[in-house]
Amino acid sequence: MNNRIIIVGGGLAGLMSAIKAAEAGCGVDLFSLVPVRRSHSVCAQGGINGCVQPTREGDSPDEHFDDTVYGGDFLANQTPVRDMCHAAPAIIKLMDRMGVMFNRTPEGNLDFRAFGGAKYRRTAFSGATTGQQLLYALDEQVRRLEVEGKITKYEFWEFLGAVLDDDGTCRGISALDMRTMEVRTFPADAVIMAVGGPGVIFGKSTNSAINTGTAAASLYTQGVRYANGEFIQVHPTAIQGIDKLRLMSESARGEGGRIWTYRDGKPWYFLEEKYPAYGNLVPRDIATREIFHVCVDMKLGIEGKNQVYLDLTHIPAETLNRKLGGILEIYEKFAGEDPRKKPMKVFPGVHYSMGGIWVDYDQMTNVPGLFAAGECDYQYHGANRLGANALLSCIYSGMVAGPAAARFANGLHKAAEDSRDGCFDREKRRQQEIFSNIYRMNGSENPYRMANELGELMTENVTVVRYNDRLKATDEKLKELQERWRSLNVLDTSRGTANQAVQFVRQLKYMLEMARVITVGALLRNESRGAHYKPEFPERDDARFLKTTIADYAPSGPRISYQEVDLGYIKPRPRVYDVEKKVGTRKEGDQHER
Amino acid sequence: MSDKPIRLKIKRQNTPDSSPYWEEFSVPYTPGHNVISVLMEIQKNPVNSRGEKTSPVVWECNCLEEVCGACTMLINGGVRQACSALIDKIGRELTLEPITKFPVVRDLHVDRGKMFEALKKVGAWIPIDGTYDMGEGPRMAPKDQEEGYRLAKCMTCGCCMEACPQYNSRSSFIGPAPTVQVRLFNLHPTGAMNRSERLETLMEKGGIAECGNAQNCVRVCPKEVPLTKTLAELNKDVDLYAIFGMLKK
Ligand SMILES: Cc1cc2nc3c(=O)[nH]c(=O)nc-3n(C[C@H](O)[C@H](O)[C@H](O)COP(=O)(O)OP(=O)(O)OC[C@H]3O[C@@H](n4cnc5c(N)ncnc54)[C@H](O)[C@@H]3O)c2cc1C
Ligand code: SF4
Ligand code: SF4
Ligand code: FES
Numbered sequence: 001m002n003n004r005i006i007i008v009g010g011g012l013a014g015l016m017s018a019i020k021a022a023e024a025g026c027g028v029d030l031f032s033l034v035p036v037r038r039s040h041s042v043c044a045q046g047g048i049n050g051c052v053q054p055t056r057e058g059d060s061p062d063e064h065f066d067d068t069v070y071g072g073d074f075l076a077n078q079t080p081v082r083d084m085c086h087a088a089p090a091i092i093k094l095m096d097r098m099g100v101m102f103n104r105t106p107e108g109n110l111d112f113r114a115f116g117g118a119k120y121r122r123t124a125f126s127g128a129t130t131g132q133q134l135l136y137a138l139d140e141q142v143r144r145l146e147v148e149g150k151i152t153k154y155e156f157w158e159f160l161g162a163v164l165d166d167d168g169t170c171r172g173i174s175a176l177d178m179r180t181m182e183v184r185t186f187p188a189d190a191v192i193m194a195v196g197g198p199g200v201i202f203g204k205s206t207n208s209a210i211n212t213g214t215a216a217a218s219l220y221t222q223g224v225r226y227a228n229g230e231f232i233q234v235h236p237t238a239i240q241g242i243d244k245l246r247l248m249s250e251s252a253r254g255e256g257g258r259i260w261t262y263r264d265g266k267p268w269y270f271l272e273e274k275y276p277a278y279g280n281l282v283p284r285d286i287a288t289r290e291i292f293h294v295c296v297d298m299k300l301g302i303e304g305k306n307q308v309y310l311d312l313t314h315i316p317a318e319t320l321n322r323k324l325g326g327i328l329e330i331y332e333k334f335a336g337e338d339p340r341k342k343p344m345k346v347f348p349g350v351h352y353s354m355g356g357i358w359v360d361y362d363q364m365t366n367v368p369g370l371f372a373a374g375e376c377d378y379q380y381h382g383a384n385r386l387g388a389n390a391l392l393s394c395i396y397s398g399m400v401a402g403p404a405a406a407r408f409a410n411g412l413h414k415a416a417e418d419s420r421d422g423c424f425d426r427e428k429r430r431q432q433e434i435f436s437n438i439y440r441m442n443g444s445e446n447p448y449r450m451a452n453e454l455g456e457l458m459t460e461n462v463t464v465v466r467y468n469d470r471l472k473a474t475d476e477k478l479k480e481l482q483e484r485w486r487s488l489n490v491l492d493t494s495r496g497t498a499n500q501a502v503q504f505v506r507q508l509k510y511m512l513e514m515a516r517v518i519t520v521g522a523l524l525r526n527e528s529r530g531a532h533y534k535p536e537f538p539e540r541d542d543a544r545f546l547k548t549t550i551a552d553y554a555p556s557g558p559r560i561s562y563q564e565v566d567l568g569y570i571k572p573r574p575r576v577y578d579v580e581k582k583v584g585t586r587k588e589g590d591q592h593e594r
Numbered sequence: 595m596s597d598k599p600i601r602l603k604i605k606r607q608n609t610p611d612s613s614p615y616w617e618e619f620s621v622p623y624t625p626g627h628n629v630i631s632v633l634m635e636i637q638k639n640p641v642n643s644r645g646e647k648t649s650p651v652v653w654e655c656n657c658l659e660e661v662c663g664a665c666t667m668l669i670n671g672g673v674r675q676a677c678s679a680l681i682d683k684i685g686r687e688l689t690l691e692p693i694t695k696f697p698v699v700r701d702l703h704v705d706r707g708k709m710f711e712a713l714k715k716v717g718a719w720i721p722i723d724g725t726y727d728m729g730e731g732p733r734m735a736p737k738d739q740e741e742g743y744r745l746a747k748c749m750t751c752g753c754c755m756e757a758c759p760q761y762n763s764r765s766s767f768i769g770p771a772p773t774v775q776v777r778l779f780n781l782h783p784t785g786a787m788n789r790s791e792r793l794e795t796l797m798e799k800g801g802i803a804e805c806g807n808a809q810n811c812v813r814v815c816p817k818e819v820p821l822t823k824t825l826a827e828l829n830k831d832v833d834l835y836a837i838f839g840m841l842k843k
Contacts, residue, residue: 019725034654035710037750038662096731099720099782101743108733127743132661136746140719147714179699208656242624243631243677244658330659333678334628399725448637448650491640492649497609498700500652501637 002027003409005402006173006188008159008215010036012131012394013374013401014194015138020402021192022150026409029186030142031154031175033210037139040196040208041394044131045249045327047123048095048391050088052110059120061086068389069570071117071283072354072382073530074546075228077566080361080379084396091395092124098137102126103323113323114254115387117283117577123388128249128326134391158503159215160434162191162222162370163427170369171423174431179498183431185424189409190369192401193219194394197353197375201511201518202463203455205350206238206247216357216376217510220517225366226551227378227563228355229514230521233385233531234463236287237310238349239335245349246334248310249327250387252344253280256315259291260343261300261308270294275578282577285384285531288348292464295347302345309343350463352390354381354531355521358550363401364408371405373397378548383530438505439495443487447505450488454481454508454515462519466534471523478516479557485509517551517558524560525549542572599623600632600681601643604651605691606701614698618643623686629669629676630655632688653702660816663749666693666756667702673756675816693756706752712772713750716795720785732783745778745824747817754811754821760804767804770811774824780831793828793835802828 005021007014010032018028032039051061065085069078096102096110102124103111112121126133145151156178163172163185172187198213199205220226237252237259238245253259259280260269271290272279280287291308295301302308312320312328317340320328331339357365357372359379364371373394380393461467461474485508492501527541528534547562600621607614620643621627621635630653637650655665658677665676668691670684681688696704734742754770755761761769776792779785796802805825812821 016725023724034656034662034664035706035750037710038656038664040656040662042662042749043657043659090727093730094725094727097720097722097728097784099742099779099785101739101746104734104736104739106736108735127747129661129747132749133743133746137720140713141722141725143710143714144717144719144721208662209658210656241631242626243628243634246659326661333660334680336680336682446638448634452638491637494608494649498652498703501650 003189003406004029004187005405005409006031006186006191007194008173008191009039009194009196009374009376010139011039011041011194011196011374012134012138012391013398014192015135015142016395016398017192017194017373017402017405018151019138019141019145020399021406022145024403024406026406028151029154029188030151031157031159031173033156033158033178035155036142036153037136039135040211041135041391042132043206043208043247044134044391045128045247046115046251046254047113047125047130047388048092048134049115049118049123049386049388050092050392051085051120051122052089052092052112052124057120059122061088063120064088064122066570067118068380068386069382070575071386072384073540073575074382074542074567074572075231075529075548075565076380076382078569079566082569084380084393087396087399088392091392091399095134095137095395098141100126100133100137113251114281116250116253116281116287117386123254125251128251128324128328131391134395159195160431161218161427162224162367163187163423164222164367165423168223168367170367174427176503178503181496181499181502183428183435185428187424189412190371190405192363192371192373192405193357193376194372194374194398194401195376198511198514199350199353201454201515202232202350202458203452204241204243204245204459206235206245207351212507212511213514214507214510217514219357219370220551221510221513221553223367223553224370225358226355226517227358228521228549229517229551230525230549231354231383231531232350232463232518233284233352233354234288234348235351236284236291236348237346238351239331239344240307240347241334246330247349247351248331248344248346250284252310252312252324252327255319255323256312258311258314259287259308260311261294261302263300268300277579278577283384283386285533286577288464289533291348307345307347310346311343312339313341313343348464350459352385354378354383354385355518355549362404363397364404369408369412371401373401383532434506435502438490438502439493441488441490441505443489445484445488447488447491447501447508450481450484451508451511454511458515458518462522464533466522466532468523468526468534468536471519475516475519475523475557478512478519482512485512513553520558520560521549521551540575546572597623598686600627600686600688602632602688602690604701606651607692607698608700610697610699617648623681625682627681629667629679629681629688629690630658630665632681633676651702652700661749663751666751666753667691668693668756673753673814675751678816693752695756695761696752706750709750709752709755709769709771712768713775715768716772716776717788717792718772718775718779720779720782721788722784734783738781742778742781744818744820745774748775748819749817751816753814753816757810757814759808759810760806765804766800768800770805770821770825773802773805773828774819774821777824777828790835790839793832793839796828796832797836802832
């Protein structure tokens with residue numbers, strides 16, 4: 001019998017894992033909350049990095065590697081990052097072969113743009129909807145494999161938990177049919193989680209509505225380790241809205257957009273002034289902190305509000321339409337003004353989680369047979385992600401996870417069916433009990449309002465600037481919310497039909513768990529590195545904290561420990577962007593840890 | 595005016611087979627709302643206009659920036675995306691209904707699975723040899739890329755399907771969105787190798803002949819996919835193929 005692999009998530013990482021696992025001869029069951037074509041990857045605008053033309057401007061895959069490690073403030077394990085940067089050109093070419101409508105040069109070659117934290121143009125793009133175009137190309141290949149009978153899709157199914165046998169090996173999953181509310185278990189020889197990021201924990205963010213981080217959090221409560229949770233990227237430029245923060249891609253600055261506000265009645269281009277080498281293209285954490293500082297501390301926001309200008313008006317409208325059409329549409333549609341004529345108003349917003357499920361270099365978690373890929377893993381971005389590196393890491397990690405899961409399945413002694421040991425029944429009963437308790441919740445509190453409270457608490461205390469006293473208070477508050485969660489009202493007691501309220505009450509429980517992982521991780525990291533900034537500890541402290549944070553679940557709260565970082569290639573050096581980056585010194589003879 | 599609440603009349607349905615009913619809600623106005631943020635307000639206070647507790651409304655959404663295609667609804671009788679329907683533009687009296695061409699799952703949530711099935715039928719993909727590293731893709735003129743990109747922005751929202759008079763339960767027409775995707779794959783240098791197979795699917799029952807050229811589709815497409823222009827070109831492609839292509843076989 002063919003090995004079966006379950007893949008949870010149909011964003012870039014999940015779809016690429018699915019294609020690779022199918023190519024390796026496995027039968028694939030693909031689960032997703034939404035039709036995979038509507039996954040959050042569709043939102044990515046700016047592009048995907050890869051040094052496709054090494055000779056151009058003196059760029060090379062090693063330069064890309066150095067930018068990524070340096071941009072991530074040396075917290076990423078270097079071996080997988082290096083492998084990714086070297087695989088990047090082939091990935092872009094592969095996506096091109098799949099029919100992605102990348103922008104072209106007059107000669108018909110791929111066109112590249114500049115992105116933050118990079119001095120070279122190595123970002124391939126498809127208008128301003130690159131994520132959409134990449135996702136569709138993979139979705140189409142998966143559809144083809146579906147027709148060939150190699151992949152089966154389960155859309156509108158929510159992953160609930162892993163089925164673990166008595167040895168602690170992953171044998172399958174439990175999942176909820178979102179239309180009938182039925183809980184079922186599914187056996188598999190290996191499982192790959194590609195469930196995306198947790199932005200919704202912060203209430204309003206640039207993420208899609210389903211990005212609650214619940215799937216990763218529920219695994220964490222089953223003993224799956226979570227790494228570097230405190231590293232949350234806040235994107236410098238988002239439009240503020242009631243329901244979400246809509247991203248203005250870094251490509252706006254890549255194409256020449258300028259950030260400014262008024263000082264003494266005159267335009268002040270504060271990024272260009274402070275960081276002459278990179279100007280408006282400093283990495284995200286730096287741009288975010290500067291904008292935050294100018295608005296919150298100096299009170300120089302436009303119209304006295306927390307906002308600055310992102311100005312494109314000096315660029316010809318025709319160029320803007322061709323290169324940035326998609327994001328300008330978003331601005332016009334949601335802010336009601338024409339960014340070709342009037343500078344856009346923006347402020348930082350929670351955007352991406354560098355942290356995620358701990359995985360080894362085969363993308364396997366600490367649970368045998370359980371893999372993770374995409375934004376939900378922690379592997380490629382260290383303390384801060386460079387623009388246009390996420391799409392790359394999602395596709396790349398899928399390319400690693402798919403074959404690795406197939407290899408694991410081949411080496412597995414007992415096929416899933418033979419090893420039931422009651423573990424499927426046990427998992428099903430566990431999940432059914434969780435739901436029957438939720439259906440009975442008739443307390444006084446509203447889950448959606450509690451989620452708002454959580455979002456505000458996290459955004460205020462655990463984003464751009466972090467203070468230990470406030471982090472401590474936040475964790476206390478989170479414990480209180482966990483208590484109050486019990487007195488929620490489920491709002492909708494109907495059974496047997498799409499009950500989103502019941503689903504949300506469950507998700508909220510896990511969002512609170514994950515919020516604590518993020519907060520406690522931040523509290524204990526007494527330094528500043530990448531996206532994590534503490535005024536009380538403004539320096540990077542390599543002696544104590546050049547380490548991966550590991551969170552293990554305990555009912556009373558996360559247990560935090562630290563792990564060495566793989567520094568096999570580039571020696572850590574201070575990260576400064578007011579002068580040109582110095583090329584990293586390669587260390588000789590260092591052992592890489594696996 | 596400024597404190598006049600937002601009033602909603604929502605067509606609800608508890609299960610796929612139960613009868614629909616109307617329920618009214620009132621939500622305090624604040625500037626900057628869209629239809630989804632208003633529905634989120636109802637989640638936070640699920641009480642109808644008569645002051646009765648009720649269940650929150652069920653609907654689909656994800657990206658909230660009009661790129662995932664999930665949140666298609668009938669808003670004041672017109673089909674569109676809810677996330678980009680700004681209250682400050684469309685007014686504070688809202689009627690929300692599920693779209694009618696697809697089966698209702700619950701309330702405003704419908705099942706558009708048929709659209710994805712149609713994409714299978716027309717072979718909407720580039721048949722690559724595999725995902726191994728096999729070098730570069732084909733070169734493409736920027737103007738072909740621009741044409742392809744316009745078609746590739748289709749987010750399978752189904753607005754055009756809802757508006758098309760020829761797409762209904764009595765006809766076998768696969769509808770404008772999947773039909774138009776054929777052109778995208780046929781204009782790609784690799785996709786073109788399977789051009790005839792795709793055109794043949796459009797010549798079958800349910801194919802392009804069923805389009806009555808009513809042009810309703812293009813008017814409602816939120817992504818400005820050039821539907822009618824492309825349908826006309828495909829019609830030509832199919833005609834030419836019928837005359838010359840078949841002869842060659
Ligand atoms: C607005 C925006 C713009 C961006 N622009 C860029 C860019 O230009 N370049 C770049 O490199 N990166 C960009 N990023 C980041 C990048 O888009 C994401 O990191 C990436 O798309 C994540 O892909 P993924 O495959 O990991 O997950 P996702 O695309 O988020 O997919 C997750 C999948 O998991 C499924 N899922 C989740 N939970 C469950 C569950 N419990 N049960 C079943 N299924 C589940 C979902 O249905 C979905 O299919 C951007 C991000 C945002 C928010
Ligand atoms: S032009 Fe064709 S596809 Fe479009 S609405 Fe009319 S009949 Fe339907
Ligand atoms: S063609 Fe336009 S209206 Fe039709 S499904 Fe695609 S995006 Fe929606
Ligand atoms: S929520 Fe994605 S299109 Fe409206």
